[in-house]
Amino acid sequence: MLAVYTVLLGLSVLSTLTQNVNGGCSMTINDPAPLILTSFGSKHLLSAAPSQLLRENYESVQMYCAGGFDGIYTDRNYYNHRQFNSENTTRTFSCGSDSFVVNMENEPELLAQSVSCRGTMVSQLFESRKSLPDCEDHMTLVVGQDFGAIGSIKSAGICYDIVGSELKYVSYTACPLKNRIIEKMQPGELNGLGLDINVAYTKSLFKAVSPTTIGAYLEHDKQLKQLLGGVTFEHTSLVQDEAIRSQLAGYEDMLSVVWLRTLRTGNWRNWLYALHAASQPAGSKFDIRLGVSGQVALPQMGGCNASRILSIDLDNGSTLSVPAHIWAHVRDLHPTGNPQDELVVIGHNSPFFKGEKMSDFCPTMCDQVAWMKNSLFGSLLDYPAYGLVQCCRVQDVAHKLDNFPGGTSGGVVASSTAIPPPGESGSVASA
Missing domain, CATH: 3.40.570 (Extracellular Endonuclease; Chain A)
Structure with a gap:
């Protein structure tokens, strides 16, 4: 167990380093932020993405979003900035020639500048x-x-x-x-x-x-x-x-x-x-x-x-x-x-x-x-x-609390010194 934790800790540190990467890629992660899916031997890990994702050339990163992805992409000449979205829950971004590359359906190879999850749901x-x-x-x-x-x-x-x-x-x-x-x-x-x-x-x-x-x-x-x-x-x-x-x-x-x-x-x-x-x-x-x-x-x-x-x-x-x-x-x-x-x-x-x-x-x-x-x-x-x-x-x-598993449905009615008489629940009336 200690060995697995050591690996997890090392991966966590690596994922949050903000040092400059020579010949690497950088991409902005916006909220709601995707989750990063990492395979390490037989283990598969899910972790939070940093606000600025850094990877070296020839590295790939797989991301997960419950409702799909939104992002800003460009072509190889860094022209035509546009928003693109995908309904897939997972996407792989590959670092090559100092840019994150993503392949979309019926689209040429695109360079990802930023990415976020669609909607508000992470899970x-x-x-x-x-x-x-x-x-x-x-x-x-x-x-x-x-x-x-x-x-x-x-x-x-x-x-x-x-x-x-x-x-x-x-x-x-x-x-x-x-x-x-x-x-x-x-x-x-x-x-x-x-x-x-x-x-x-x-x-x-x-x-x-x-x-x-x-x-x-x-x-x-x-x-x-x-x-x-x-x-x-x-x-x-x-x-x-x-x-x-x-x-x-x-x-x-x-x-x-x-x-x-x-x-x-x-x-x-x-x-x-x-x-x-x-x-x-x-x-x-x-x-x-x-x-x-x-x-x-x-x-x-x-x-x-x-x-x-x-x-x-x-x-x-x-x-x-x-x-x-x-x-x-x-x-x-x-x-x-x-x-x-x-x-x-x-x-x-x-x-x-x-x-x-x-x-x-x-x-x-x-x-x-x-x-x-x-x-x-x-x-x-x-x-x-x-x-x-x-x-x-x-x-x-257990018998005093509403909705407590194994308790009763009675619950505690109120917590002040004054318990309202029957039929007087509701908003407070003016004096």
Whole structure:
């Protein structure tokens, strides 16, 4: 295993060197950037492309884009700059006579000046005939790449209620390596899922929310402005692990939820840093499931019946709920018999949740997990300014969390001191 990692590390360094290459080729890589497919003996590796791709003469590079390629090309005399596109998911660019050459259908040999992926998707979307746990009544979707005979890479599994347009949970395996090996099998829960049905992703099926929508709504509502002040919430992907999030580019509308900003940028990010440190090549590998639970309720204000569930009105007439909790089910693929083998990390997504109530939610156990305790996360998790996060045993919270595999459908209704009476859910009314 150490030898394979040494090879991967060497290839990663070589792929990011920006030195001048005498008698070589250079090509600009634009976003969304293709992935580079490299064969090294019996191994096939997938890695990110640098912003400027360099190769020596007579070297070739194979690239992958889920939706095909866009690029700027010229002829041999460097005249007639024009845009060209291809629907092929893989393309080979060969360095010859100091220029990257690509052969297109029904076209003469062209010199590639720049290249990017068509559309916004970096990976393909499939439906698996085998379901994720507790997802039999919904769709099990897989984001990844299919390379036929040599294998595949599955980046994430998604349990999605297409009828209700609701994300149930996301599953992935924490993997910090920049170079990923294409294999017939891969560690973790995703291995059992199939790339059975190619899905044509259609943005119109999902709720698109402008980045300014939430701020504008909170600014317009006087009560909320008084309670929440400035930028408190934001709508962005549930998956905040950058190593995985980059592979899910283009699917944000399906994966986004309303985050408490201090939580997302504070202790949630800190625990992900701790997870990555524990997931280094010589460390552990973890299966992660992510979901949301409950809805944030507003506290009562003097003389005003404002004890209602917080929701945000959208321009299309629908509403956007604000989850009370963000949860992550963490499972070590190589259990040791210690408490850290399996736990649930819960981020309290409400600015009204009181720290002294965490013990009512579950007996916290972050200090029993070595890779958390000895990290920045372990030092700051009790500070509300960074977002309140706690660690729980599965049996203590599975029945309390919405959409938790193996739990119940009850869920935690709200997280503030005020629980709205029946029939009063919806947007906050003015006093």
